[in-house]
Each structure stands twice: as structure tokens, then as C-alpha cells.
Amino acid sequence: MALPDPNTSWPPKPWDEAYKVYAESETWRVGDADAIHEFYRGERPAATHRRDGELYEGGVVGWVSSKFWGRPVPPGQNRTRLHVPAPADVASLASASVFSNPPELRFTDKQSKNTIDRLELIGNSDQAHSTFNTMGELKSVFGASVLVSEWDTEIADHVWLSAYGADVALPEFRKGKLVAVTLWTEYRDGNEYYRHLERHAVGAIEHALYLGTADKIGQRIPLQDRDETAYLATLVNENSVILTGIDRLTASYNMNLPTWAWRKKGALANAGRSDFAQLYPLFDALDEAYSSWMRDLKLGAAKAVVPQAFLETLGRGRGASFDIDRELFVGLNTPGNPDGDKIEQVQFEIRTEEHEATTTELWRMIYRTAGLGTRSVDKDTGRQLTATGELLQDxxxxxxxxxxILYDKRAIAEQLAVALELDGKLFAGKGGGQFAPPEVRFPDSAQVDPEKQARTIQYLSAAGAISVWQSVKMFNPDWDDTAVGAEVNRILAEKRAAAAMVPDPATFDGGDPTQDPNNPDNQGGNPDGGQ
Incomplete structure (x- = not known):
């Protein structure tokens, strides 16, 4: 698939179906309550089933009301709708579970110092680690991300890696392998949509600028027509292409997990599955539960019902008010109603325990479905789990x-090899060459529970299955061998000192208590205790 023909549909088929799902995922991830409401209200069919401002039973209304955020608000009502950022938490935790401790990238064969230094700069730097975290969050939300090698000799002296979400990519697959991908950026001026398309193919990157509408790509126009793309006009050749000079693709498609919904739909089968899949109803239910809780708080606020005699008129047609700080009131003597001048308090019950239990269980279902475990939820609520339950969660x-990680390793290693080769061509004398993909090594676990790790070491030590040296190394994985050895020596020295203070049971006979002058039974009497 080359760049789109003028005035064709945007986004092109079959990706228009995927982009609808991407839009839903992005709406939840951003978390704007008004945007979520408008998104689900906009899902309704064209017919409105309205008559004189009233909603029909069933039909569209029933369909919309299946979602908390899609329910219409009747005129004159102001309902509490609270959004809880559970989708943002899922995406953030999903990325942190893989990239909170960044992977280590290294060559498996011997390389020059310059090449190793460029590897550290491009793949092991803080900038690279932040890119990997962004990549992890994007693929969690959209089901995939695109890792790209980029450069600009005017602003940096090295190639770097950038991550893009699947919602701004149009990949092209052959037998499940990526052969090209088009990234796009949109600029909007009123009803005019400018779209910059950047198609990565083996050995070349083509740039194009289109002017169209919301659902049409429109006509291709010169790159100079937008300030954002004008600089590219000086970099491309007569065919609007930048030749990379290497026979590799400068972009890698990094799937989150295999998709099930689209596995029979051609190219969409390789699109990847979002962590939000099957979670949208749970996000909706969680927001409804918290909104109900907030509604109880509002209704539960104490209210005073006062007799009309206690109200101070504001003038004809302007109603009346009650001064809560006033100390003296003159009521009416109403025969047969002695309580007519009493102030009554009205306060509804706030169902805190019920709401807390409901929201906690929804959080657990969300985390469990997303494959994040429920330890953090259980810890916050004080829920106790058996050792087996903890192991199953982990x-x-x-x-x-x-x-x-299997997908991350492939994408990172593949694109890092491309970046290093490009770097050598663009910045002579600082490394370069064509390399096999470096090794990408992830830590055993992104987040280690110290208490759990201590128990594990204790069990292994009791079983005689681990040495002191390995115990220290396991608990302090960042230490080098020198630091580990020093700590082992300290531990063994303390054990020897403690052992020296305990008598040897093989030689200790306990002594004769009757000969101990400090024994009070031996002072001034015989061994039998008589006088």
C-alpha cells in the first residue's frame, strides 16, 4: 500500500474499523468526563426517538442507557458523573511492570569502544529508557506501538529512538511481517485538515502533505505549505523521498498481545490487543459506582426543615430566606399543633461500606483482567491472602x-541495530557498521516485594539450596561481586562470633551446682538443706 490516492476515505480501509476502537481507548485514557459522555452519546444510531422533548421507552434510549456515560440527562436535572482514572492506572502500571527497571542492551560479540559508547548513548541512556516507558504505555492503550529510528543533524549528534501509538500508524504486513508503515500527524484549521504522512519502507522514507476534510484525505500539496513540514522540503529528493542508505526498515511494529477480535480480518490480525480489551464495561461500572457514592454524600448532607414563620420575606415575588445564625424567632400559636414551630433535621444514610465493597471488587476485576495482579488492591483494603493465593497472583x-517482553525484545533489538547503522553513516568516526541485533536483557522482575523476597531466600537457605553468596546477590541484584563478597564476609564473621559465645554441648557437663559458692543453697548449710 503506497500513500493514499487523492480524495479517498480517511482513515483507509480496513484500518477505519481499528481506528474506531483506538478512539474509544484514547477517550478513556485521557479521562475527560465531558469527552467520554459525548463519545458514547455519539455512538447512537441516527434516529433519536424523541417527541416534544420526551424520550421513548426502549429503542435508542434503552441502547444508550446500557452505558452509564451514554445515558441522556433529562432537562432540568444535574446528575453527578465522576470519572475515576482507572484506565490511566492500567496503562501506567502495565508499562511499569515491564520497564520500571529498564532492559540492558549489549553486544554478544566484541566491538570497538566507539561502538559500545554509541550503544550506551542510543540504547542505554535515560532518554532511551523514557522512550521505552512511553512505548509500553502506548501499546497498553492501543494494542501496539511503533518504534522508529530518527535523526536531525542540526539538533543532535546522534540517532535516537522514538515511540508512536498505533492510532497514528498504518502498517503494511506480508505473512505477518512488517514491510512498511505510514505515520501521520494532523493539523486542523477550522474545517480544513492538513495531514503529514511519513511512509517508512526499506531504504527510503517518503514524506507527503495533504489538505482534506475530517473523513477525506483530500489533495496532496507541497510540503512548504505548512510551517511544520517546510524544513522537510530541503531534505527530500525530487520524488519527496529521503534515502536512508541502508537495506533495513527504519520502523518496528511492537505488538502488545495478539488480538482475538480481529484475528480473521486480514491485516487487522496483526494489529495487537489493547489492555483495555474487555475492560470498557468495567471502567463504566466503576465510574457509576463512585458517582453513586458521591451522590450519597450530597444527599446525606444534613438539611433543616423550618416553619414558615421562621422565614424572612425578601419582598413580593422574591421568595423568603432563613437566617441560620438568628437566635430569636417568633412563631405562630397554632392550636392542636404544638410541634408546628420546631426545626427538623433531615439526613439520608450514606452507604459507605456498600460502595467501598463494590468499588474494591471492580478494581480487583479490572486489575485481574488486565493481567496486573490484585496485590495492591488487597494490600490497600487489608485483605489477607494465603501463600498459594499470593503465588497465583504473582x-x-x-x-x-x-x-x-517477547515482543519488546524483538522490536528494541531490531530497531537498535538500525539506529546504530544509521548513526555510523550520519556521524562519521563515532561508530557505525552493520550489526546483528544486540541482546536485550530484562531483569527477572520489574518490581520486587522485599518481604516476599526475604521469605524466598529463607526457604531456600533452610532447604540448603542456596549459598550465602547467592542469598546476598539475590537480595541486592545491583551490587557487584566485590560488594557481595564483602557482605558475605561480614555475615560469616558475625556467625562465627555468635557461635563462639555458645558452649559446645559435646564438652559442657554443666558443673556441680553444690560446689558453686554463688548458689544460695550452699551458703551456711549442708547439701541436704538441713541445719
């Missing part, structure tokens, strides 16, 4: 992490 979380 196994589920680690299994999900392990599956995602």
Missing part, C-alpha cells in the same frame, strides 16, 4: 509480563 502477573 504467576498471573509475571506470565502477562513475560508474553509482552
Amino acid at each position: 504467576d498471573d502477573k509475571e506470565a502477562t509480563r513475560g508474553k509482552k
Whole structure:
């Protein structure tokens, strides 16, 4: 698939179907309450089923009301709708589970110092680690991300890696392998949509600028027509292409997890699955539960019902008010109603325990479905789990992490090799060459529970299955061998000192208590205790 023909549909088929799902995921991730409401209100069919401002039963109304955020608000009502950023938490935690401790990138064969230094700069730097975290969050939300090698000799003296979400990419697959991908950026001026398309193919990157509408790509126009793309006009050749000089693709498609919904739909089968899949109803239900809780707080606020005699008129047609700080009131003597001048308090029950239990269970379902484990939820609520339950949670979380890492390793290693080769061509004398993909090594676990790790070491030590040196190394993985050895020596020295203070049971006979002058039974009497 080359760049789109003029005035064709945007986004092109079959990706228009995927982009609808991307839009839903982005709406939840951004978390703007008004945008979520408008998104689901906009999902309704064209017919409105309205008559004189009233809603029909069933039909569209029933369909919309299946979603908390899609329910219409009747005129004159102001309902509490609270959005809880659970989608943002899922995306952030999903990325942190893989990239909170960044991977180590290294060559498996011997390389020059310059090449190793460029590897550290491009792949092991803080900038690279932040890019990997962004990549992890993007693929969690959209099901995939695109890792790209980029450069600009005027602003940096090295190639760097950038991550893009699947919602701004049009990948092209052949037998499940990426052969090209088009990234796009949109600029809007009123009803005019400018779209910059950047198609990465083997050995070339083509740039194009289109002017169209919301659903049409429109006509291709010169790159100079937008300030944002004008600089590219000096970099491309007569065919609007930048030749990379290498026979590799300067972009890698990094799937989150395999998709199930689109596995029979051609190219969409390779699109990847979002962590939000199957979570939209739970996000909706969680917001409804918290909104109900907030509604109870509002209704539960104490209200005073006062007799009309206590009200101070504001003038004809302007109603009356009640001065809560006033100390003296003159009421009416109403025969047969002695309580007519009393102030009454009205306060509804706030169902705190019920709402807390509901929201906690929804949080647990969201985390469990996303493969994040529920340890943090259980810890916050004080819920106690058996050791088996903890292991099952950890196994589920680690299994999900392990599956995602397989895709991350391939994309990072593949694109890092491309970046290093480009770097050598663009910045002579600082490394370069064509390399096999470097090794990408992830830590055993992104986040280690110190208490759990201590118990594990204790069990292994009791079983005689681990040495003191390995125990120290396991608990302090960042230490080098010198630091580990010093700590082992301190531990062994303390053990020897403690052992020296304990009598040897093989030689200790306990002595004769009757000969001990400090024994009070031996002072001034015989051994039998008589006088």
C-alpha cells in the first residue's frame, strides 16, 4: 500500500474499523468526563426517538442507557458523573511492570569502544529508557506501538529512538511481517485538515502533505505549505523521498498481545490487543459506582426543615430566606399543633461500606483482567491472602509480563541495530557498521516485594539450596561481586562470633551446682538443706 490516492476515505480501509476502537481507548485514557459522555452519546444510531422533548421507552434510549456515560440527562436535572482514572492506572502500571527497571542492551560479540559508547548513548541512556516507558504505555492503550529510528543533524549528534501509538500508524504486513508503515500527524484549521504522512519502507522514507476534510484525505500539496513540514522540503529528493542508505526498515511494529477480535480480518490480525480489551464495561461500572457514592454524600448532607414563620420575606415575588445564625424567632400559636414551630433535621444514610465493597471488587476485576495482579488492591483494603493465593497472583502477573517482553525484545533489538547503522553513516568516526541485533536483557522482575523476597531466600537457605553468596546477590541484584563478597564476609564473621559465645554441648557437663559458692543453697548449710 503506497500513500493514499487523492480524495479517498480517511482513515483507509480496513484500518477505519481499528481506528474506531483506538478512539474509544484514547477517550478513556485521557479521562475527560465531558469527552467520554459525548463519545458514547455519539455512538447512537441516527434516529433519536424523541417527541416534544420526551424520550421513548426502549429503542435508542434503552441502547444508550446500557452505558452509564451514554445515558441522556433529562432537562432540568444535574446528575453527578465522576470519572475515576482507572484506565490511566492500567496503562501506567502495565508499562511499569515491564520497564520500571529498564532492559540492558549489549553486544554478544566484541566491538570497538566507539561502538559500545554509541550503544550506551542510543540504547542505554535515560532518554532511551523514557522512550521505552512511553512505548509500553502506548501499546497498553492501543494494542501496539511503533518504534522508529530518527535523526536531525542540526539538533543532535546522534540517532535516537522514538515511540508512536498505533492510532497514528498504518502498517503494511506480508505473512505477518512488517514491510512498511505510514505515520501521520494532523493539523486542523477550522474545517480544513492538513495531514503529514511519513511512509517508512526499506531504504527510503517518503514524506507527503495533504489538505482534506475530517473523513477525506483530500489533495496532496507541497510540503512548504505548512510551517511544520517546510524544513522537510530541503531534505527530500525530487520524488519527496529521503534515502536512508541502508537495506533495513527504519520502523518496528511492537505488538502488545495478539488480538482475538480481529484475528480473521486480514491485516487487522496483526494489529495487537489493547489492555483495555474487555475492560470498557468495567471502567463504566466503576465510574457509576463512585458517582453513586458521591451522590450519597450530597444527599446525606444534613438539611433543616423550618416553619414558615421562621422565614424572612425578601419582598413580593422574591421568595423568603432563613437566617441560620438568628437566635430569636417568633412563631405562630397554632392550636392542636404544638410541634408546628420546631426545626427538623433531615439526613439520608450514606452507604459507605456498600460502595467501598463494590468499588474494591471492580478494581480487583479490572486489575485481574488486565493481567496486573490484585496485590495492591488487597494490600490497600487489608485483605489477607494465603501463600498459594499470593503465588497465583504473582504467576498471573509475571506470565502477562513475560508474553509482552517477547515482543519488546524483538522490536528494541531490531530497531537498535538500525539506529546504530544509521548513526555510523550520519556521524562519521563515532561508530557505525552493520550489526546483528544486540541482546536485550530484562531483569527477572520489574518490581520486587522485599518481604516476599526475604521469605524466598529463607526457604531456600533452610532447604540448603542456596549459598550465602547467592542469598546476598539475590537480595541486592545491583551490587557487584566485590560488594557481595564483602557482605558475605561480614555475615560469616558475625556467625562465627555468635557461635563462639555458645558452649559446645559435646564438652559442657554443666558443673556441680553444690560446689558453686554463688548458689544460695550452699551458703551456711549442708547439701541436704538441713541445719
